[in-house]
Amino acid sequence: MSELHQALGAPVTGRHARQLAYYYGYGQEYPQGIEALMGDIPACANVIDVGSGISNLGITVARNRPDITWVNYDFGYHLPENIQRLGAVPPNVYIEPGDITQPLKQELLMSFDNVFSYYLLPHLSLEENKTPAAAAAVNMLQLLKMDGLLQVGPTEFDFDKLEGAVVKMRKPENAQKTAAAIDTLVASTMMPPRVVNTHLNSNRRGLERYRGIAALQG
Numbered sequence: 001m002s003e004l005h006q007a008l009g010a011p012v013t014g015r016h017a018r019q020l021a022y023y024y025g026y027g028q029e030y031p032q033g034i035e036a037l038m039g040d041i042p043a044c045a046n047v048i049d050v051g052s053g054i055s056n057l058g059i060t061v062a063r064n065r066p067d068i069t070w071v072n073y074d075f076g077y078h079l080p081e082n083i084q085r086l087g088a089v090p091p092n093v094y095i096e097p098g099d100i101t102q103p104l105k106q107e108l109l110m111s112f113d114n115v116f117s118y119y120l121l122p123h124l125s126l127e128e129n130k131t132p133a134a135a136a137a138v139n140m141l142q143l144l145k146m147d148g149l150l151q152v153g154p155t156e157f158d159f160d161k162l163e164g165a166v167v168k169m170r171k172p173e174n175a176q177k178t179a180a181a182i183d184t185l186v187a188s189t190m191m192p193p194r195v196v197n198t199h200l201n202s203n204r205r206g207l208e209r210y211r212g213i214a215a216l217q218g
């Protein structure tokens, strides 16, 4: 386990931008996928990556798309040294520490054209009940502008079929569709018990630490 993984206290992976683009279902090959993902983002869009960890997706996309604003959102960023470890960040990338299971800051609500989230919901689905995962799903939908697009994965825990297994949905139009969308997000990203292992506990420890620091600061 790397120093950063330990400091974040969470199972942070640093998936490469090209790898994530492929997992999000763009392209048959890694190099083409990232181009397609970037091409799918509207001009001057606001984009957020929930549970961005140390992935360089935002940095890669934002560097190639100076017209967009990209927010990297992760509870791990409560430690300044973790932000530094992301390396050089283009001026259109913003780092936002936060717990997606908790109420969002007002300024984030209905602000994003694209919401990406990879490998965050599965961890929350491993809690004793589905409340944290459902709360995160509600918040992800609340981040979206009226015509915003949410892309969340992975949705299957057959690791051989991980690529391209994501839920893509537009912001639901009414309460009934929102409830159905939350159910879909939680149910489809749930890890089966056979995959449960120690990284669940490290995720929990990381969150507890974040909440402790946030409470002291608040």
Ligand SMILES: C[S@@+](CC[C@H](N)C(=O)[O-])C[C@H]1O[C@@H](n2cnc3c(N)ncnc32)[C@H](O)[C@@H]1O
Pocket: 008, 010, 011, 012, 013, 014, 015, 020, 050, 051, 052, 053, 054, 055, 073, 074, 075, 076, 098, 099, 100, 101, 117, 118, 119, 120, 123, 203, 206, 207
């Ligand atoms: C497995 S990593 C995935 C990182 C990146 N999306 C990728 O696919 O390479 C999960 C990330 O979600 C973050 N995370 C877990 N629970 C969270 C929560 N409740 N709020 C915000 N971030 C959370 C962790 O800190 C970690 O960086």
